[in-house]
Amino acid sequence: xxxxxxxxxxxxxxxxxxxxxxxxxxxxxxxxxxxxxxxxxxxxxxxxxxxxxxxxxxxxxxxxxxxxxxxxxxxxxxxxxxxxxxxxxxxxxxxxxxxxxxxxxxxxxxxxxxxxxxxxxxxxxxxxxxxxxxxxxxxxxxxxxxxxxxxxxxxxxxxxxxxxxxxxxxxxxxxxxxxxxxxxxxxxxxxxxxxxxxxxxxxxxxxx
Numbered sequence: 001x002x003x004x005x006x007x008x009x010x011x012x013x014x015x016x017x018x019x020x021x022x023x024x025x026x027x028x029x030x031x032x033x034x035x036x037x038x039x040x041x042x043x044x045x046x047x048x049x050x051x052x053x054x055x056x057x058x059x060x061x062x063x064x065x066x067x068x069x070x071x072x073x074x075x076x077x078x079x080x081x082x083x084x085x086x087x088x089x090x091x092x093x094x095x096x097x098x099x100x101x102x103x104x105x106x107x108x109x110x111x112x113x114x115x116x117x118x119x120x121x122x123x124x125x126x127x128x129x130x131x132x133x134x135x136x137x138x139x140x141x142x143x144x145x146x147x148x149x150x151x152x153x154x155x156x157x158x159x160x161x162x163x164x165x166x167x168x169x170x171x172x173x174x175x176x177x178x179x180x181x182x183x184x185x186x187x188x189x190x191x192x193x194x195x196x197x198x199x200x201x202x203x204x205x206x207x208x
Contacts (some may be wrong), residue, residue, distance in 0.1 A: 056121035066103045101147045155173040
């Protein structure tokens with residue numbers, strides 16, 4: 001769009017040059033130059049305003065994309081938390097949340113710069129459905145709070161997974177100990193039977 005302004009300015013300059021070349025009166029020539037200066041000043045103001053709005057729009061668009069990406073990540077984590085996950089899968093989800101938090105913190109850090117650009121460009125961000133003014137900073141803070149909440153859930157899931165692993169190991173150890181104990185009991189029972197038979201045989205020999 002700025003290139004259009006440049007073309008318009010060049011066309012205006014060319015038209016003024018033609019008028020000046022065909023003008024014989026110094027008074028008329030001075031009037032044309034004054035009008036051209038006023039038009040050129042207005043054109044420069046419009047160009048600057050458009051450039052400010054374009055720059056603010058680009059920053060706002062990138063900001064919006066980052067927040068949208070964070071929402072997608074949170075929705076994915078919420079969905080996956082309903083499944084039975086492995087330790088590696090939990091670590092992968094944690095990595096996703098780490099990236100989302102990093103992006104959101106970066107947005108929060110540069111919020112004042114973006115707010116200044118929007119103010120300078122005269123842009124007000126409104127909610128698409130309600131037409132209410134959108135508090136971008138508040139939105140980022142809510143997303144960061146959601147990330148923190150999901151991180152707590154992930155840590156709890158990982159602790160439960162580790163606890164189940166420890167309990168499973170303890171259960172296996174108890175089963176092994178039980179098997180060894182039963183083998184010892186069986187061996188002891190066999191030894192007792194042999195001893196009893198031996199004693200009976202001995203007593204019988206003595207008796208007769």
